[in-house]
Amino acid sequence: MLSELLGGAPVRAALVIYDPPTGTGNAPGPERGRVRFHFNPDRVQIGKRARWDRSPAPSSEEAPRAQFVGAQPRTLTLEVFLDAGDFRSSxxxxxxxxxxxxxxxxxxxxxxxxxxxxxxxxxxxxxxxxFLALVTQVDAAYTRFGHDGTPLRATCTVSLEEVGGATPRQNPTSGADGPVDTHLVVGGDTLAGLAWQAYGDPTRWRAIAEANGVDDPARVPVGTVLVLPVLEERPAGGAG
Incomplete structure (x- = not known):
């Protein structure tokens, strides 16, 4: 009752499972199932690393300057608690x-x-x-059983790694091919908000719309995978 007074019942988390893309595409296939969490996680750990190279110069007494090599995929680890209740097969x-x-x-x-x-x-x-990811490890511990040996409760530690990858630029105003990012639209997303997150400039939403063939920026369905193109730098004093 208190949770409803403060804004409704908690939203239940779920792990959405998709068919992988055919070929080398960066968009997932159709949804193939869901693991609906019986209880929301208490803790979700997310991480990202960058690779730097510090090749020392011969006979140098100075620390070598770091050279950026590349970004590593995001990682995410969480515990999924499952309790059968009255549904002993679930x-x-x-x-x-x-x-x-x-x-x-x-x-x-x-x-x-x-x-x-x-x-x-x-x-x-x-x-x-x-973010779209691959499951790299699952550790499941059954902690309660029925009289016939049926597992009734489990705690699963699930490790994910971002799919990542690169596709050609799809922004018509961009030059050569280059890496882009993608974003899966969730409730509350707007193109201006995505432009702010991706480029620090909400007025660049038109580039996202053009890259994805979006005619009405106010009507982008939840679940759509949008390409976030890498943009060329604006000239000083240039208009949006």
């Missing part, structure tokens, strides 16, 4: 869904390259954790 089914995310799908196994499903943590208005 815990095993959910754990099997998580474990299956560590193996190529049957469809992709006959094609090249084979790929495990892509996943995304969906949790209300959380943006930082809502």
């Amino acid at each position: 815990v095993q089914d959910q754990v099997e869904k998580l474990l299956d995310c560590c193996a190529p799908t049957a469809r992709s196994a006959t094609a090249k390259p084979a790929s495990a499903p892509w996943v995304r943590l969906e949790w209300g208005r959380s943006h930082t954790t809502a």
Whole structure:
């Protein structure tokens, strides 16, 4: 009752599972299932690293200057708590869904390259954790059993790694090919807000709209994967 007075019942988190793309595309295939969390996580750990090279010069007494090599994918680790309650088959089914995310799908196994499903943590208005990823590890501990040995409760530690990748620039005003980022639209997203996050300038939303063929920026469906093109620098004093 108190939670409803303060803004409604909590939004339940879920791990959305997609078919991997065909070929080398950067957009996932259709949704193939969900692992709906029985309880929301108490803690989600997210990380990102950059690679730097410090090759020392021979006989130099100075520390070598760092040279940027590249960005590493985001990583995310969380605990998923599952409790069967009155549904005694659901815990095993959910754990099997998580474990299956560590193996190529049957469809992709006959094609090249084979790929495990892509996943995304969906949790209300959380943006930082809502990136497309691969499951790199699942550790499930069953902690309660029925009289027939059926697992009734499990705590699963799930590790994710951002899919990443690069596609050609799709911004018509851009020059040569280059890396871009992608964003999966969630509730509350706006093109101006995405432009602010990506470029620090909300007026650059038109570039996102043009790159994705969006005619009405106010009507971008939740679940759409948008390309965020790498933009050329504006000349000093240039207009948006």
